[in-house]
Amino acid sequence: MAAVGDPTRPKAAPWLLSGPALVLFVALLLVPLLMTFVLSFNSFGFYTGIEPTFGLHNYLDVLGDEYFHEIFARTFGIALVTTLLCAAIGTPEAYFLYRMRGRWRSAVLLVVLGPLLISVVVRTLGWAILLGNRGVINTALIDLELITRPIKMMYTTGGIVIALVHVMVPFMVIAVWAALHRQDPATEQAAESLGAGPITIFFRVVLPQAMPGVLSGSLIVFSLSASAFATPAILGGRRVKVVSTTVYDEFLSTLNWPLGAAIAMLLLVAVLLVMASYNRLVERRFAQVFG
Amino acid sequence: MAFLELKGLTKRFGEVTAVEDFDLSVERGEFVSLLGPSGCGKTTTLQMIAGFEQPTAGSIVLEGRDLVGVKARDRGIGIVFQSYALFPHMTVAENVAFGLEMRKVAPAERRRRVEEVLALVHLEPQRDRYPRAMSGGQRQRVALARALVIEPEILLLDEPLSNLDAKLREEMQLELRGIQQRMGVTTVLVTHDQTEAMALSDRIAVMQHGRLVQVAGPLEAYEHPRSDFVSSFLGKTNRLEGRIVESGPERCRVAVGELLLGAPPPPGAAAPGDGRVIVSVRPEKIEFRPAGDGLLDGSVAARIFLGDHWLYQVETPLGLLLVIRQNSGPAEVDSGGRVGLAWDAAQVRLLPFEEVA
Numbered sequence: 285m286a287a288v289g290d291p292t293r294p295k296a297a298p299w300l301l302s303g304p305a306l307v308l309f310v311a312l313l314l315v316p317l318l319m320t321f322v323l324s325f326n327s328f329g330f331y332t333g334i335e336p337t338f339g340l341h342n343y344l345d346v347l348g349d350e351y352f353h354e355i356f357a358r359t360f361g362i363a364l365v366t367t368l369l370c371a372a373i374g375t376p377e378a379y380f381l382y383r384m385r386g387r388w389r390s391a392v393l394l395v396v397l398g399p400l401l402i403s404v405v406v407r408t409l410g411w412a413i414l415l416g417n418r419g420v421i422n423t424a425l426i427d428l429e430l431i432t433r434p435i436k437m438m439y440t441t442g443g444i445v446i447a448l449v450h451v452m453v454p455f456m457v458i459a460v461w462a463a464l465h466r467q468d469p470a471t472e473q474a475a476e477s478l479g480a481g482p483i484t485i486f487f488r489v490v491l492p493q494a495m496p497g498v499l500s501g502s503l504i505v506f507s508l509s510a511s512a513f514a515t516p517a518i519l520g521g522r523r524v525k526v527v528s529t530t531v532y533d534e535f536l537s538t539l540n541w542p543l544g545a546a547i548a549m550l551l552l553v554a555v556l557l558v559m560a561s562y563n564r565l566v567e568r569r570f571a572q573v574f575g
Numbered sequence: 576m577a578f579l580e581l582k583g584l585t586k587r588f589g590e591v592t593a594v595e596d597f598d599l600s601v602e603r604g605e606f607v608s609l610l611g612p613s614g615c616g617k618t619t620t621l622q623m624i625a626g627f628e629q630p631t632a633g634s635i636v637l638e639g640r641d642l643v644g645v646k647a648r649d650r651g652i653g654i655v656f657q658s659y660a661l662f663p664h665m666t667v668a669e670n671v672a673f674g675l676e677m678r679k680v681a682p683a684e685r686r687r688r689v690e691e692v693l694a695l696v697h698l699e700p701q702r703d704r705y706p707r708a709m710s711g712g713q714r715q716r717v718a719l720a721r722a723l724v725i726e727p728e729i730l731l732l733d734e735p736l737s738n739l740d741a742k743l744r745e746e747m748q749l750e751l752r753g754i755q756q757r758m759g760v761t762t763v764l765v766t767h768d769q770t771e772a773m774a775l776s777d778r779i780a781v782m783q784h785g786r787l788v789q790v791a792g793p794l795e796a797y798e799h800p801r802s803d804f805v806s807s808f809l810g811k812t813n814r815l816e817g818r819i820v821e822s823g824p825e826r827c828r829v830a831v832g833e834l835l836l837g838a839p840p841p842p843g844a845a846a847p848g849d850g851r852v853i854v855s856v857r858p859e860k861i862e863f864r865p866a867g868d869g870l871l872d873g874s875v876a877a878r879i880f881l882g883d884h885w886l887y888q889v890e891t892p893l894g895l896l897l898v899i900r901q902n903s904g905p906a907e908v909d910s911g912g913r914v915g916l917a918w919d920a921a922q923v924r925l926l927p928f929e930e931v932a
Contacts, residue, residue, distance in 0.1 A: 468658050473654070476626075477650075477653065492664040
């Protein structure tokens, strides 16, 4: 008689329970990804369409073309600056939130995380209204006679960075906030009793302990920014292209799907490489201290 | 004027009074424990001395200087936290040096003093380890070293030994007491552990419901408790309800059930009009006699061997009585046997009657 929990019987329950999620994951993520990967080796003719050949020419095209180099460099530049700004803004924000009590904390938490509830497209269009040549900011500055000609903010990398920071800061806040909750609140009191002021306490005691949170938040922000589409598409337009908008154009304007697929795969690999090497670096640094 | 003087210290959180009208004087170099069950206000009192909580009323005077309103970082008080609160991202030496760094002590001097205090707590070989890689006892020592290195006016210990296992706790008690006496640092310990308070302190301040109930040396508090609460909280006791039937300046007679016992008069004011008192007899003051020879007879309900002593539960007409006998040979009586119980009338304590909360 096979009793319940018989160790020799293969356990069906875990597989059954995770089944739906697994099916969803395989069907909607792995299969399309694999098909994109295969597609990236095919070739494209202007009159013939996609041909089921097999070669690395798409990759060689991208890797050998300065036009694409510039787009990749711009994308990672934007992602890097966005990450640094998010860390600089999100970390103190998370700390203030952590120090707040009761009702205030709930209210401010809602303000911080609220943007996540609104579609990125809507938020970015909001930034377009603010940043345009006849947008709110320029109109106000001209009316105040601080400037005579509008500052160009739309269709610039700067505009993209500002909007991306706004979109990404909540992710940083959540990551740092979680790290802050893992630390012993008495360490701040200990530092205070030893004679440290609030600023010293933040930089010498709180920040180092929250660093794993800052670093994992940076990882999230960097990878999301590097592959962001809506924000650079709306604020960068055709003039400031990033990798994801380039892929979009290859697929929908040029109809060169194989080339688009190759660019997409390169973006994926580049982001994964950055994340993996960064992760190793961080782990080596913190294994000894936090484990 | 005492070294540290707490006067009328009161702390209210909204409607809740955590500490009320607390008075305590601590002499220079003295080791005083604040002892009480959780929620008695002992930690709040410590937090007020440290400067993390502002008192609602009252004063904290250190060497004639009122500390109320002085920031925690300017008080020069060393604290060992229950969780140790070590900085996890700093090595042992960096942890200890932090306070000196804040005081802008020159690097060479800093290094010398860190080495000195690490030697005191026997942690020189671990100076470059991170707290994570250390045992509870070692972390405890780092916390102590970090608090001592700044040569604090007062050392505050917040349940410092409660996270250690029993054997280590005993070792640390001896070591802590040794270090405290060698350095002569005035120390206030907060604990709910009565054995810890008795082992370490010169004086114990017993707290209940935010108020100070009794301040006395460990022996005095144990032998002459001022209230039923102190008597039950410090060690074990047999607690009986009785009524004074005859009182005199040297000797009282008190009726407990059918039994008439002799006892010294109760402390302070005489018992209230109806003469109801709590009669407390410590279990180690009770002796066995042959059945019929003692003050009362009973049968041994349970017998527990605890190494250096035996613990007996004896079923008597007055209820279950605890008896503790030294293990100095074979057990005196067997489980189930009839015995007589006797004690010296001078060892009985009469305490004001309190309704059990």
